[in-house]
Amino acid sequence: MSIRGLKKKQPKTFKVKIITVDAEMEFSCEMKWKGKDLFDLVCRALGLRETWFFGLQYTIKGMCTWLKMDKKVLDQEIPKEDPISFHFLAKFYPEKVEEELLQEITQHLFFLQVKKQILDEEIYCSPEATVLLASYAVQAKYGDYDPNFHEPGFLAHDELLPKRVLRQYQLTAEMWEEKITAWYAEHRGIARDEAEMNYLKIAQDLEMYGVNYFPIAQNKNHTDLLLGVDAKGIHIYSINNRFSPNKSFEWSAIRNISYSEKELTIKPLDKKAEVFKFFSSQLKVNKLILQLCIGNHDLFMRRRKVDSIEIQQMKAQAREEKARKKMENQRLAREKQLREEAERAKEELERRLFQLEDEARQANEALLRSQEAAELLAEKAQIAEEEAKLLAQNAAEAEQERQRLEITALKTKEEKRLMEQKMREAELIAVKLVKESDRRAKEAEHLKQDLHEAREAERKAKQKLLDITRLNYPHMVKYPQYLPMDTRDANFDKGSIKLDLKDIDLKRLSFEIERERLDYLEKSRKFEDRLKELKSEIHALKLEEKQSGLYS
DSSP: OOHHHHSOOOOOEEEEEEEOSSOEEEEEEETTOBHHHHHHHHHHHHTOOOGGGEEEEEEETTEEEEOOSSSBTTTSOOOOOSSEEEEEEEOSOOSSHHHHOOSHHHHHHHHHHHHHHHHTTSSOOOHHHHHHHHHHHHHHHHOSOOTTTSOTTTTTTOOOSOHHHHHHSOOOHHHHHHHHHHHHGGGTTOOHHHHHHHHHHHHTTSTTTTOEEEEEBSSSSOOOEEEEEOSSEEEEEETTOSSSOSEEEEGGGEEEEEEETTEEEEEESSTTSOOEEEEOSSHHHHHHHHHHHHHHHHHHHHHTSOOOHHHHHHHHHHHHHHHHHHHHHHHHHHHHHHHHHHHHHHHHHHHHHHHHHHHHHHHHHHHHHHHHHHHHHHHHHHHHHHHHHHHHHHHHHHHHHHHHHHHHHHHHHHHHHHHHHHHHHHHHHHHHHHHHHHHHHHHHHHHHHHHHHHHHHHHHHHHHHHHHHHHHOHHHHHOGGGSOHHHHHHHHHHHHHHHHHHHHHHHHHHHHHHHHHHHHHHHHHHHHHHHHHHHHHHHHHHHHHHHHHHHO
């Protein structure tokens, strides 16, 4: 036997591509593998133990079909492609997600699938509920809300709401994000698995959750009903209403389900109840309905029995895992809280340090300003001191000037008083002079009159003498040289004596009058000169008083 013959032959394989909700995987399968072999391989790759909820789905001729576990993969009617594509999806849904979904991976796969069904509008959800579900989806993806990190627009690339809801309300993306963020901020402290579980707990109460719909007819010609299969039983719906069933058959009330060609029969447990028959579009639909009914019925019955050892172990492990995660979450929450407190303390210290640095900078600037101000004040003080000295000097000079002015003022007052006294005396003298002038004028007038009378008397005397001479010595009048000397001399001596006396008096009187007049004129001139001097002195004093007032 050759060495080559000793070698074991390598089995023939084919490639398959497994598509989950969030990932894709490729496997090499042996030609002889059954559906269960491939399914177990995928579950091991995913670390999934709750395998009874899931299946491998493929599409053939426009119809979704589940891979049978007990038949070879290549013997089934699968697409002829390389690699062959299968979708790993939840085939059956739990009645209560919180009690039945034990593994975190199981919960996560259900969360992703239900979320996709809601966004694709395979499950109807009200707008208010979609916003709440979206907030839990954001919590599961991003963790706790942090306004410093989750800035406006951070949900711009996430698909969170069904297009129907977006069309129903004329709101902008920013407004929807604001509504979702308002709920998201309230989920602080919720871990990812808790957020996904809260999402599923809300979703399981929706009317279309976990229901597989098939069009049926009560006769062969009309398709006017929908048959729905879910975890609780079989429901009959009108074609336009998938929310409220017209008739329901719980699994506990169904005795048997069978089909023959396109006809499917549901026999209630109560033998007296009417048997429900309907028709589907093709035989494959009946096979698929029956397959779903058998699987959901088995799960329904298993929920109501005592858990197997494997399930008990899984539940115990799940409880331990939840307790461990709870403690871990609490520890993480405490650490996070402590870290946040430390960060806040750090930020506070940094803020305080920055504040102290700012205060120190401001104090340094204030110190520099104070030093500059001190230098400026010193300069100002020096200038002020010099100004004070100058002012003191000026004050002393002003005081001396004031004293001088006071003395001058006193002198001026005394001079003014004396001047006023002189003016009064001058006025008195002027009055006296006026009176004296009047008196002298009157005397001069009298003297002039006396002079006139005297001259008139002299003229008369001369005339009388001439007349006497003419009478006594008529021949002597014409020739007075021929008069006797004695007579002539005697007569002339008498007349001469009289005339001389008269002339002497007149001359004396004229001389006195002229002298008085000259004295009067001289006194008047002196008085006028004195008045002019007084006026000049008074004017000078007034100017000095004005200048003294202005200077003061």
